[in-house]
Each structure stands twice: as structure tokens, then as C-alpha cells.
Ligand SMILES: *[C@@H]1O[C@H](CO)[C@@H](O)[C@H](O)[C@H]1NC(C)=O
Ligand SMILES: *[C@@H]1O[C@H](CO)[C@@H](O)[C@H](O)[C@H]1NC(C)=O
Ligand SMILES: *[C@@H]1O[C@H](CO)[C@@H](O)[C@H](O)[C@H]1NC(C)=O
Ligand SMILES: *[C@@H]1O[C@H](CO)[C@@H](O)[C@H](O)[C@H]1NC(C)=O
């Protein structure tokens with residue numbers, strides 16, 4: 001139907017290129033958080049000690065303000081800790097999104113810092129969080145095993161899994177309670193269930209779903225390009 005298929009391939013390459021850029025940007029956000037503070041962590045910083053002490057697997061290394069776990073199997077690097085103390089931070093909105101493996105966050109000595117409960121959404125493995133002492137631990141003191149005040153700093157240690165502590169049962173039998181942040185619980189579908197009220201069985205076909213969407217987009221775009229082009233030709237003919 002369309003003579004110039006080259007353009008379609010051009011379009012496909014363009015889509016591929018955009019995907020590539022998006023992935024690169026995601027990786028960049030990771031490294032940005034590690035180099036955002038100009039002063040490197042002190043040698044006696046909790047983060048530096050944590051990174052050295054927890055290095056039983058030999059996979060941890062320090063990159064500026066971050067402690068990074070390089071898991072060989074998945075060939076990805078996960079940030080497990082970050083020291084942003086004395087960094088002049090005013091907000092941390094969106095800073096830790098998608099960083100589910102964080103265990104240590106140091107935010108002390110940021111005199112203008114304001115925090116919101118949802119700044120910590122998705123962080124369910126926190127063992128150590130330090131804040132300037134005018135702030136409260138997210139989720140309140142009841143969401144942490146210990147809360148201490150010392151030298152202008154509040155230290156929130158070990159998130160409590162409220163699902164376990166309060167013995168929470170979800171209304172729907174195909175879902176279970178999951179801690180999704182300090183003091184935040186959600187009823188999520190059990191593996192093998194998805195959809196409204198977790199009533200659908202079988203894993204959500206995410207991969208085939210995206211492939212179908214991509215193919216459809218490409219086909220529709222190709223079709224539009226062809227029809228639009230034909231119109232242009234016709235017009236020039238009658239002219
Ligand atoms: C962790 O151990 C590895 C291998 O022994 C070493 O190369 C690395 O520097 C250590 N990381 C830290 C933060 O001490
Ligand atoms: C680093 O990753 C390994 C392998 O996934 C894991 O066993 C280990 O607990 C991780 N270390 C930290 C400090 O998160
Ligand atoms: C925060 O400031 C205090 C007082 O200046 C200092 O003792 C402490 O080491 C600082 N914390 C970090 C993690 O740099
Ligand atoms: C939480 O604990 C800290 C340290 O013990 C205390 O200073 C603070 O007032 C407590 N916050 C609340 C809301 O009880």
C-alpha cells in the first residue's frame with residue numbers, strides 16, 4: 001500500500017531512540033542523587049561505616065554520597081544508602097522514588113528541610129533515617145522501632161512492619177497486606193492474581209501488552225503517513 005517503507009523504518013528507529021533516551025535519563029537520576037552534595041560524607045558518617053560493615057558479599061562500593069550494591073546476577077546497581085547531610089536541601093519530593101532498596105538515608109544538618117509523608121513512599125526497608133531535630137519521623141514514632149534525639153538530629157531506626165504488628169488481614173482473600181513505606185500499608189494482590197479486587201487469575205501480561213501497543217502505534221502511524229502522503233500527491237496532481 002505504501003511505496004516508501006523506508007520512512008516506516010525511520011519511524012521505528014525513532015521510537016527505539018526515544019526508548020533508549022528514557023532509559024538513560026532514569027539511570028542519570030540515580031547518579032545525580034549521589035553527586036548532588038558538594039561535600040563528601042565524613043569518614044565517621046553512619047553511611048560510610050554501614051557500607052564497610054555490610055560488605056560481606058563484597059558487592060558494596062561508595063560513590064560520592066551513595067553506598068551502592070552491584071548485584072552481579074541482574075547486572076544492575078542498587079543504591080542502598082545515601083548521606084545527604086548538610087546538603088542545603090529544602091525538599092526531597094520525588095528524590096527517592098523508585099529507590100526501593102534504600103536502607104540508610106541521612107538528612108541531618110539541612111536547616112531548611114521540609115518533608116511530607118509521601119516523600120518516603122515505596123521505602124519499606126529503611127534501617128536508619130536521620131533528620132534535623134525540628135522534624136518528626138515519617139509515619140510517626142509508632143512506625144519505628146526506636147526514635148532518638150541527639151545533637152540537633154532525630155534518628156529513626158528500623159521501620160516496623162505494621163501489617164505483622166497489627167496482624168492485618170485484607171478483606172479480599174486474593175490479596176495480602178504489604179508495607180509500602182513508613183506507617184503505610186496496602187493490600188496488594190497475591191502472585192498470580194490481578195485486576196479489579198484481584199479477581200483475575202494469571203500474571204498480568206505486561207510484556208505482550210506493551211508489544212501490542214507498540215506494534216499498533218507503528219501500524220497506525222504508518223497508515224496515517226501513507227494516507228496523508230496520498231492526499232498530498234492528489235492535491236499536487238489536480239493543481
Ligand atoms: C567491599 O569489598 C570489595 C571486595 O573486597 C572491595 O573492593 C570494596 O572496596 C569494598 N567496599 C567498601 C565500601 O568497603
Ligand atoms: C547486596 O545484594 C546482595 C545480593 O542481592 C544481598 O544479598 C545483600 O544483602 C545486599 N546488601 C545490602 C547491604 O543491601
Ligand atoms: C551535623 O552537624 C554537627 C554539628 O555541626 C556535626 O557534629 C555532625 O557531624 C554533622 N553530621 C554529619 C553527618 O555531618
Ligand atoms: C517521638 O519521639 C521523640 C524522641 O523520643 C520525641 O522527641 C517526640 O516528641 C516524639 N513525637 C511524638 C509525636 O510523640
Ligand SMILES: *[C@@H]1O[C@H](CO)[C@@H](O)[C@H](O)[C@H]1NC(C)=O
Nearest residue numbers: 163164165166167168169170
Ligand atoms: C491474626 O489474625 C488471624 C485472622 O484474623 C487469626 O487467625 C490469627 O490467630 C491472628 N494471629 C495473631 C498472632 O494474633
